[in-house]
Amino acid sequence: MAKQPTTEQDNYSSSSSLEDEIEFVDDGTFTSIGEDSMRKRTSSDTSEHKETFISVDDTDHPLEAKNTIHVSQQLTKDSKNKVYSHPSSVQNFKSMEDSSFMQLDISRPLLLAIRQLGWEVPTPIQEKVIPLALVGRDICASAVTGSGKTGAFAVPILEKLWRSANKVSAVRVLVILPTRELALQCKQVFVQLGKNMDVDMELAIGGLSLRAEQDVLQRCPDIVIGTPGRIIDHIRNTKSFSLDDVEIVVLDEADRLLDLGFSEELEEIIRCCSPRRQTLLFSATMTSSVQQLALLSLKEAANIVVDPLYEVSKTLEQEFVWISDGNNWNKRISYLLALCCRTYTHRVILFFSKRSIAHQVFIIFRILGLSAVELHGNLSQAQRIEALNYFRQGHCEFLLCTDVASRGLDIFDVRTVINFEMPKDIRTYVHRVGRTARAGAMGIAVTLVDETSRRLLSVIQKRSKTNLKSRSITDSVLNKYLETLFGIQDQIKEQLQSERQDKELEMAEMEVKKAQNLVFHADEIYARPKRTWFRSSSTKKQKTKRKR
Known part of the structure; x- marks a missing residue:
């Protein structure tokens, strides 16, 4: 054992x-x-805790203190009995007219989807981010887990796409997340909110069929949701895929993106996007590296902080x-x-x-x-x-x-x-x-x-x-x-041994298949254009270790 x-x-x-x-x-x-x-x-600590919601500390955040909005997630007297916009909230819903989402100047197709999800009252982060995002402001938001930040950027993005239908075939929104699971979850939220709208959205994540992704990305979906490595891969190797016309970029879980060693990939992706874009950055923590990323990617951003960290x-x-x-x-x-x-x-x-x-x-x-x-x-x-x-x-x-x-x-x-x-x-x-x-x-x-x-x-x-x-x-x-x-010790050992043997057999079969492909499809394989890479995974790992 x-x-x-x-x-x-x-x-x-x-x-x-x-x-x-x-x-x-x-x-x-x-x-x-x-x-x-x-x-x-x-x-x-009670008085100190309350003060943190209204005080401004420009040493903790990369933006001007005057742009900082501190928001508490604590329920106000008027909102204690209302349902916050979170997919896990299941209660009796009030009419759409009573919902404060109506006050955010959102179109009826999107309001209908919000109502069907059971969202009635915007969470504090949504209440502050959505109006600013709708008027085109760059945003740097420090939002803790479970604060509803996916809805905070998905709602204004879909609303802006709905208001300004673009007849030109181009990728208009790019959402970058650190892991495949988060990208899949993010897409699910977009699909649920955009069900009444004619908006195309596709994934660009590792682990799925690269050729299938290339086919859909060449058709220029409105929204691309992906991880940095796969997005870089498509920029370099997928024909007709370009970020030149991207209007909105979202950097979600920015601290986690940087922890995983994606700083250079993010810089490259941002460089490939239109300089006229709007950028929304969300991070659970505002580390020095996140501040540097914010300075690189944001312009005159509104800084929004939801509750103390941790x-x-x-x-x-x-x-x-x-x-x-x-x-x-x-x-x-x-x-x-x-x-x-x-x-x-x-x-x-x-x-x-x-x-x-x-x-x-x-x-x-x-x-x-x-x-x-x-x-x-x-x-x-x-x-x-x-x-x-x-x-x-x-x-x-x-x-x-x-x-x-x-x-x-x-x-x-x-x-x-x-x-x-x-x-x-x-x-x-x-x-x-x-x-x-x-x-x-x-x-x-x-x-x-x-x-x-x-x-x-x-x-x-x-x-x-x-x-x-x-x-x-x-x-x-x-x-x-x-x-x-x-x-059950013997059963555990037998299971582990069986798995090792299965893995070895799988690797051997894979090598045989590769050899067969080279024999029977050599002309097709060697005729393909050579793929280029931003940097190898081993190089990224070495650099991440040196930083630590």
């Missing part, structure tokens, strides 16, 4: 145990962490499970099985630090009869789409994934998020637990913690507006699942 890797946390010099700070109780009951200190902190939903209940020996793989798996077999059994997303760990846990779940799918980078794009849809449609209860799914994915009715180990930083933690407790719904986040988690747990406690809770698992329950795990 693989050894459990340690998380990327600093070693602590303090000799006191984490158990001194958390009172653990019997399985099934809870105790709050630092209730007195939390109460004091909350009361003393805050979790107020409807999220956070629980922590102490593991005395965090490096003991079998023990950690046993804790996880106890949680998933006894307590959290419905609509659960589990996060892991590595793809190999997620896959091994998936094998264990499958052997034990727990309905689960996995989502990580070792799967093909088709497999990832299938797994995501399978979980979305409620055909299984557990989604086992790495952080590829922790950013921006909107999955309806996720009840619980479980972190197999503490994430490496507060930003990753907030993004992970943000998959539940969305749009005002209740949710639970459970994290397995050990001594290496001390510092980040302290940060989470200081930033939390609600008391944290601890959960313990009795020795008798833990021993039961340890025995279960030892009993």
Whole structure:
């Protein structure tokens, strides 16, 4: 069995145990962490917290302070009972005339689609972004997860295309996202909102048929939604595909785009777009690299900030499970099985630090009869789409994934998020637990913690507006699942060995097929124009490592 890797946390010099700070109780009951200190902190921080919504700090943002709009996501007195524009919101809807979307000067076809989605009241970010985007302003928006930012740019884009029908065949809108899953999700929102409009939209993402993408892009769809690498590929190698006439560019999840090493690709794409374009940039965090990207791509932009960074939903209940020996793989798996077999059994997303760990846990779940799918980078794009849809449609209860799914994915009715180990930083933690407790719904986040988690747990406690809770698992329950795990060790090894053999056979068959193609289709293959590349994936990885 693989050894459990340690998380990327600093070693602590303090000799006191984490158990001194958390009172653990019997399985099934809870105790709050630092209730007195939390109460004091909350009361003393209230006035400061309110001020952050109206103050301007031009050192944190690349734009003029006078252009900064700070918005709170807290509900106002008049809006507490209304439905916010989020696809997970399902309540009784009021008439279209009562909806404040009517006040945003939006056409009837788009209003009808908004109503059919169940959106009544714009979220704070939508309320500020949509009017500015409609008049052509560049925008730099810092929006936390679950704030409705996809709707914030999709609504004005579709409205502007509807108002100014262009008879010339050209790509008019380019939306850039960091991952394929987010691109697919973004397109789904555009399709739902544009169902009553004659607007063409296509994807440009890796993992799908390149030739099929080339065929549709050569017909110049109105909107192209894609990832940087594939967009660059089409710019260089797809005939008749050009960004010269692009009117609007959206950079979504800009901090994640830069974290993945796409800075040079983004600069190249922006250079290929019309200088007269409108640019909308959205980022969960405003790092120095995001500020540099904003300076490069935006002109006289309005800077919009929604709530302080790194805050979790107020409807999220956070629980922590102490593991005395965090490096003991079998023990950690046993804790996880106890949680998933006894307590959290419905609509659960589990996060892991590595793809190999997620896959091994998936094998264990499958052997034990727990309905689960996995989502990580070792799967093909088709497999990832299938797994995501399978979980979305409620055909299984557990989604086992790495952080590829922790950013921006909107999955309806996720009840619980479980972190197999503490994430490496507060930003990753907030993004992970943000998959539940969305749009005002209740949710639970459970994290397995050990001594290496001390510092980040302290940060989470200081930033939390609600008391944290601890959960313990009795020795008798833990021993039961340890025995279960030892009993299936041989099955786990056999499954892993079988998969390795299948992979080797698949690679051999692929090489044979390549050789056959070269023999029987040599003239056609060598007659094709040689593809050019912006830079290789290995070069990008090396540069990203040097930056870190």
